[in-house]
Amino acid sequence: MRHLRRSELPVDTEELAKFLLGKQLVMDRFGIRLSGRIVETEAYLIGDEACHAFRGETPRNGSLFLRRGHAYVYFIYGSYFMMNVSGEAAALGAGVLIRALEPIQGIAAMARRRRVKRVADLTNGPGKLTAAMGIDARFDGVDLCTDKRLWLGTGTRAVRGVGSSVRIGLTRAAERTLRFFESDSPFVSGPRWLNSTPGPSPKSGPER
DNA sequence: CGGCTGATGATCT
DNA sequence: GATCATCAGCCGG
Numbered sequence: 001m002r003h004l005r006r007s008e009l010p011v012d013t014e015e016l017a018k019f020l021l022g023k024q025l026v027m028d029r030f031g032i033r034l035s036g037r038i039v040e041t042e043a044y045l046i047g048d049e050a051c052h053a054f055r056g057e058t059p060r061n062g063s064l065f066l067r068r069g070h071a072y073v074y075f076i077y078g079s080y081f082m083m084n085v086s087g088e089a090a091a092l093g094a095g096v097l098i099r100a101l102e103p104i105q106g107i108a109a110m111a112r113r114r115r116v117k118r119v120a121d122l123t124n125g126p127g128k129l130t131a132a133m134g135i136d137a138r139f140d141g142v143d144l145c146t147d148k149r150l151w152l153g154t155g156t157r158a159v160r161g162v163g164s165s166v167r168i169g170l171t172r173a174a175e176r177t178l179r180f181f182e183s184d185s186p187f188v189s190g191p192r193w194l195n196s197t198p199g200p201s202p203k204s205g206p207e208r
Numbered sequence: 209c210g211g212c213t214g215a216t217g218a219t220c221t
Numbered sequence: 222g223a224t225c226a227t228c229a230g231c232c233g234g
Contacts, residue, residue, distance in 0.1 A: 042226070050226070060219065077227050078216025084226090097226060116229085127227050169226055191210070 001026075001035075001153040006069045006145045013087030013094040016068065017043035018180050020085065020096060021162060024104065024153035027133045032109055034133050036101025036123055037156065040181040040188045042167045044084070046094050050173040053093025063141045065093045071150060073130070073140040080127030081136050085144060085152070099126045099168070099179070102187040104156070125189040160184055165194045 004023060010016045020038050027034040044051035052074070053064045063072035064086055072084040072095050084095035101123040103110055110122050110132035123129035130136070135150065144152045161183040166175060168190055181188045181195060188195050 044226080052226080055220095058220080074226090075218060076225055078218075078225095080216095080227055082226060099226085121229095125227070167226070171225085193210095 001156070003145055004069075004152040004154060006067075009068050009145075011068070011088070013045050013068075013096060014043045014178065016085065016087045017041040017096045017178065018162060020098070020152075021180060021182055022155040022157070022159035024155065025098060025101060025129075025133070026151050026153045027106075027135070028149055028151075029134065032106055034106035034110055035104045035153065036129065036133070037104055038098060038100075039102050039185040040098075040100035040179070042097040042099055042180070043087070043178040044095050044097065045178070046088065046092055048094070048173055048176070048178075050167065050170050050176075051094060053095075057093065061093070064095045065091050066141065066143075069143060069145040069152070071135075071139050071142045071144055073135060073137055075137060077127075081130040082126045083130050083135050083139075097126060098129065100124045100181070100185075100187055100189045101129045101132075102185060103132070120186055124187050128189075163195065165190075168194070 010019050020041050024035050052061045066086045067090040068087050070086040084097050086095045088094045103122050114132050123132050139150050142150050163181050163183040164177050165179045167179045
């Protein structure tokens with residue numbers, strides 16, 4: 001596996017959200033490699049009320065305004081870190097939230113950082129995966145295409161199918177279908193009805 | 209399984 | 222002072 005090159009990343013944030021499925025997020029520290037296959041993402045776009053960059057640049061969200069491929073890591077709900085990949089040209093402000101991973105390497109080390117029993121619960125949520133991999137505010141602004149500790153790696157096997165739904169946990173712009181996930185992955189977050197793909201029927205997108 | 213709730217602290221108004 | 226891109230545990234069916 002090698003680093004993803006910036007030139008490989010789609011220039012459009014929504015395309016990036018889909019592109020990142022099946023790629024790997026890697027943490028190399030203390031001689032140990034933690035890695036996971038990205039199975040769920042959400043796009044936060046230019047002009048999107050739910051995007052942290054919507055109201056302009058502040059000390060907190062500055063990393064969203066770095067050119068695509070940089071980490072935007074922020075702290076929320078008093079306990080959790082969330083990680084995004086910036087998605088546009090410099091100064092624009094958009095990104096992709098990494099919502100779930102399929103643990104690949106360093107599973108024992110990740111389990112040690114998490115107070116949870118089943119491997120399936122290790123990284124199936126945005127706050128869970130950062131805890132499992134030790135991603136915190138120190139990694140805010142890191143260039144994921146060049147960094148030696150935290151980086152994006154090429155995919156291993158192909159993505160079988162991609163499902164989509166509304167984004168999770170939002171109040172503003174809650175109706176937009178900008179969440180993407182590997183349809184048959186058991187490592188995706190959220191309730192099952194959000195994760196089901198209707199299949200080859202007239203409708204597209206989940207019910208409700 | 210789905211639904212609800214308390215915890216917890218930075219950020220911005 | 223309200224809000225928040227969450228989580229784990231608990232409860233009922």
